[in-house]
Amino acid sequence: MEDRSDADAVRRTFLLLLAIGLVTLVCVSLFSGFMPPYRRLFMRVSLDNALHFLAFAMLATVTPPAFRTRAVAVGALFALLLMGFSLEFWQTFIPNRRCSLADASANMLGLTLGGLLGFVLRLRLLEPLMNDAHRA
Numbered sequence: 798m799e800d801r802s803d804a805d806a807v808r809r810t811f812l813l814l815l816a817i818g819l820v821t822l823v824c825v826s827l828f829s830g831f832m833p834p835y836r837r838l839f840m841r842v843s844l845d846n847a848l849h850f851l852a853f854a855m856l857a858t859v860t861p862p863a864f865r866t867r868a869v870a871v872g873a874l875f876a877l878l879l880m881g882f883s884l885e886f887w888q889t890f891i892p893n894r895r896c897s898l899a900d901a902s903a904n905m906l907g908l909t910l911g912g913l914l915g916f917v918l919r920l921r922l923l924e925p926l927m928n929d930a931h932r933a
């Protein structure tokens with residue numbers, strides 16, 4: 798039973814990271830005047846696009862290990878996708894902010910790659926603990 802509590806402790810840690818990330822993302826997106834200077838990093842990718850990608854990739858990476866079942870984790874990733882589109886939409890009502898298809902695309906790409914990494918992390922980190930608990 799100790800392995801089960803180890804898995805729960807790891808899961809709670811990832812859930813806390815997810816909650817902190819969500820609050821930070823919403824605050825920076827909607828309530829702050831933070832706008833990175835427009836600067837191209839390479840080709841057509843700007844610093845703003847890179848920040849969108851990184852924010853959603855980090856959220857998506859901690860999502861699969863944070864939930865007990867894969868189905869709930871997939872549902873949470875879908876909710877993050879909807880949140881990404883919603884944040885872009887609501888920015889149209891905030892002074893000095895704008896809705897951007899490039900930002901929404903960066904959000905989706907970050908969610909996709911981060912989600913895949915999160916499921917690999919879940920497979921390597923949590924499932925061995927859960928399998929050991931079932932054997933005991």
